[in-house]
Each structure stands twice: as structure tokens, then as C-alpha cells.
Amino acid sequence: MILMKGAGDLATGVANRLKKCGFDIVMTEISKPTTVRRTVAFSQAVYDKEVEVEGIKGILASKKEDINKIISDGNIAIIVDEEAKIADEIKPDIIIDAIIAKKNLGTHIDDAPIVIALGPGFTAGVDCDCVIETKRGHYLGKTIYSGSAIPNTGVPGNVGGFTKERIIRATHDGKILPVSKIGDYVKKGDIVAYVNETPIFAQLDGIVRGMLQKDVSVFKGMKSGDIDPRCEKDHCFTISDKARSIGGGVLEAILYLRNNLD
Structure with a gap:
């Protein structure tokens, strides 16, 4: 069982990859998500009750019983739970902080047997077991088991020559x-x-x-x-290269930590 904090487009790309690899997933969100790439974000389920991204469905849940039914049907459960209190009920094996807030909003290394965080604001070995690099470029998707991701520059990544x-x-x-x-x-x-x-x-x-x-x-x-x-219309409705790379890093981290954590 994986609990993911956040269900935006990057979190969705990670969840999609992990679901296809056989993991059960619950994602938490705020009551009024502000994901701009909402055509490829499970956060949109908060508004629409159900969304599908590349063959995987995310369905809104309101309580633990809903979560169990959604997961047993082969889908991802989304729940409005800003502080991720549902973790106390479902006791996940893995927690992934995918809020991408550029700072730690309350994730601790002992929240679950494996704790992974995306992007800057976290220190592997202190806040979590592994940090995944989220900055576009050479190190995108890198797994970091000691230290932090590249600090936030405030400048969006270069796409097609524009930032x-x-x-x-x-x-x-x-x-x-x-x-x-x-x-x-x-x-x-x-x-x-x-x-x-x-x-x-x-x-x-x-x-x-x-x-x-x-x-x-x-x-x-x-x-x-x-x-x-780049003007590729299909890109508007499919998971981004960035999200796929981060998803690969998360999958690597899970498998590595399963075998190497005491």
C-alpha cells in the first residue's frame, strides 16, 4: 500500500507508473486543487469524482471503506485530506510526498517503513529515506539517499527554448x-x-x-x-516526460529501499 501526498500532474505520472507495476495507491488532496495540467491529474477527481489518465482511473473517496472498494476494483483512490490523516487508518507501507511545495509541509522519516519525497525542501536521511530530483536537466529523476535535491531557483525549466x-x-x-x-x-x-x-x-x-x-x-x-x-496537442492529454522520469526514480527508490533498509 502506497499513500501519496498530492495528486497533481507530477504525482499522477508517478502514481500511474506505480499502479501499472502492481502497487495499491491512495492519494490525498486539498479541497480545492489548483493543478494547471488538470487533464492529466488525478486531483481533478476532487471536482469531477472520477478521472482517467492513460488507462488508469482515479476515483474520489470519502472514507476508508470507499478506499478499500476503489482499490479492490483496480483503481486509485483520491481523498480530500490536506494533512494526510488517513495514514493513521490505512497504515501504508510507503509514503510519497509528491506535493512539490518546495518545502516540507509535515512529512517525517518515521511516518512509514519507507518514506520518499519529491524535489527540494527535504533531506534524505533526515526527513525521508530518499529524495527524488525534480529539476529538469541531467539529474532529473535521480535517487538521493543522502542529502537534498537541487534548490529551487524560481525559474521554470527550459522547454523549447523558453522558461x-x-x-x-x-x-x-x-x-x-x-x-x-x-x-x-x-x-x-x-x-x-x-x-x-x-x-x-x-x-x-x-x-x-x-x-x-x-x-x-x-x-x-x-x-x-x-x-x-513545442505545439504537440497530444502532450496536453498525456503524462509528461518529466513526470515519467520522476516516476522511474520513485520506482527505483522503492525497490532499492525494500532491499537495503534495516
Whole structure:
């Protein structure tokens, strides 16, 4: 049994790989997820009750009995549980912190027999048994059993020659009204969304790969979507290369730790 904290697109890529390898998985989420790549995120089950990503279903649960039924039917269970208190009931063998908050929000190395964390904010051997590198580049997906991941730079990874221009950010505090849908092609300067009545403009030509849904509350500067300059529409509806690489690192860590932890 694996308990994953977080069910965003990177967590979903990890969960999809682990499920296909035979693991039972429960994922926790906040009550109003803000995943921009929601077409490939099990967090969307919080809104839609059930989602499917590359042949794997994530179904919303409300209690332990629901979780047991969902898992026995061969699916992944999603539960709204910001503090992951369900761990006390299901007693998972493995906990994976996949919130990608760039800091530790409450994960401890003794929370389960195996504890794995994704990205910066954790120290292997202190907060968890293994940290997985999440920064794009040469070390993406690396398993770290002593030390930490590369610190957060605040600059998005380079995709198609672009970094910060890819990100659609809220211009004000308020509620978002998307103009462009995930999968739409846009040009630099196009209006892709509004916050209240203030427009957000595309900063490059590309395809909208992520976008918050209508009426989600945002704050100024908050990531609210992204544009992919590679313009491959299929990428909007499939797990990313980054998520697959991280998933491979998590799988390696599980198998290694099973054999090497005292």
C-alpha cells in the first residue's frame, strides 16, 4: 500500500507508473486543487469524482471503506485530506510526498517503513529515506539517499527554448475566467484568461497545455496555466516526460529501499 501526498500532474505520472507495476495507491488532496495540467491529474477527481489518465482511473473517496472498494476494483483512490490523516487508518507501507511545495509541509522519516519525497525542501536521511530530483536537466529523476535535491531557483525549466515565458500567471487577486482551453493554439499577445476583468496575455506562441478551471481563486503572480512552444496537442492529454522520469526514480527508490533498509 502506497499513500501519496498530492495528486497533481507530477504525482499522477508517478502514481500511474506505480499502479501499472502492481502497487495499491491512495492519494490525498486539498479541497480545492489548483493543478494547471488538470487533464492529466488525478486531483481533478476532487471536482469531477472520477478521472482517467492513460488507462488508469482515479476515483474520489470519502472514507476508508470507499478506499478499500476503489482499490479492490483496480483503481486509485483520491481523498480530500490536506494533512494526510488517513495514514493513521490505512497504515501504508510507503509514503510519497509528491506535493512539490518546495518545502516540507509535515512529512517525517518515521511516518512509514519507507518514506520518499519529491524535489527540494527535504533531506534524505533526515526527513525521508530518499529524495527524488525534480529539476529538469541531467539529474532529473535521480535517487538521493543522502542529502537534498537541487534548490529551487524560481525559474521554470527550459522547454523549447523558453522558461518563464511559458507560465500563465494571475495579474491580480480574484477568480480566473479562462478564454483559451487546454489544447488551444495561441499567439504571443493573445488574451488567454481574465482575472476579474483584467486580461492575461500569452507571452509566446504555442499550445495551452495547462489552465485552471473557471472561478478558481487566484492571487497575483500565481501560476494559473502554461503554454508549450513545442505545439504537440497530444502532450496536453498525456503524462509528461518529466513526470515519467520522476516516476522511474520513485520506482527505483522503492525497490532499492525494500532491499537495503534495516
